């Protein structure tokens with residue numbers, strides 16, 4: 056029985072959709088209310104039992120490393136000023152027993168290439184991949200925790216999927232699960248960003264994966280695909296010819312924070328349930344739209 060203890064966070068993307076905000080600041084550091092997107096993804100992973108976080112970064116993503124490191128000056132100042140609550144927030148970003156590793160993706164060659172960069176750190180174990188752009192409010196059990204629970208039974212690769220609008224297949228990896236409407240369905244195919252006429256279904260992959268280590272040899276033999284990049288989807292398409300891969304319709308609400316609209320929706324939704332802000336923010340919103 057294999058346990059999932061490692062997660063890869065591919066964070067080397069340029070974030071061009073949010074320029075100029077992302078010129079000097081990683082897109083994963085954009086906040087939803089008071090926490091950066093990457094912290095939500097890390098919290099989800101930790102909640103699912105992950106203890107080793109592997110970030111695939113590039114030279115402009117140092118802020119992410121700093122965010123998960125201790126900041127002696129800030130901590131000392133908060134301590135001195137008796138700001139206990141803030142000090143706890145800053146110190147609690149990474150729980151005890153969770154470690155971080157950073158590896159550089161030297162050039163932007165796609166999600167598949169980013170995952171392959173982490174091969175030496177993952178070694179021969181199943182692992183998770185989380186894309187921080189996809190913020191998922193899973194409710195009591197996070198999306199990745201739901202998937203880890205499924206992995207305990209299946210011991211195979213699992214991709215999270217959701218129903219998307221038929222006109223939007225060109226934005227996602229699209230799975231083929233035949234006629235199955237089950238929450239967990241075996242994949243017979245997967246294709247990266249097809250035109251709506253070529254799409255096998257309206258089930259799009261969202262940024263949560265559990266993968267067996269066999270994906271690495273598939274990635275090593277994957278040629279450039281959609282957008283001239285090495286696509287994780289193409290490697291999964293080859294993997295499912297050798298071993299079962301499942302699509303999992305997760306419970307919860309996903310926000311596409313890679314788009315401005317999704318980002319704003321997430322901001323509003325999270326502000327409306329923020330313990331300090333909810334009431335006042337609701338009133339402000341109401342007066343804005345009145």
Ligand code: G1P
Nearest residue numbers: 166189226227228260261262288
């Ligand atoms: C990536 C994957 C795609 C997946 C999506 C989920 O695309 O390549 O298969 O559906 O993430 O967010 P990207 O959004 O990086 O273009």
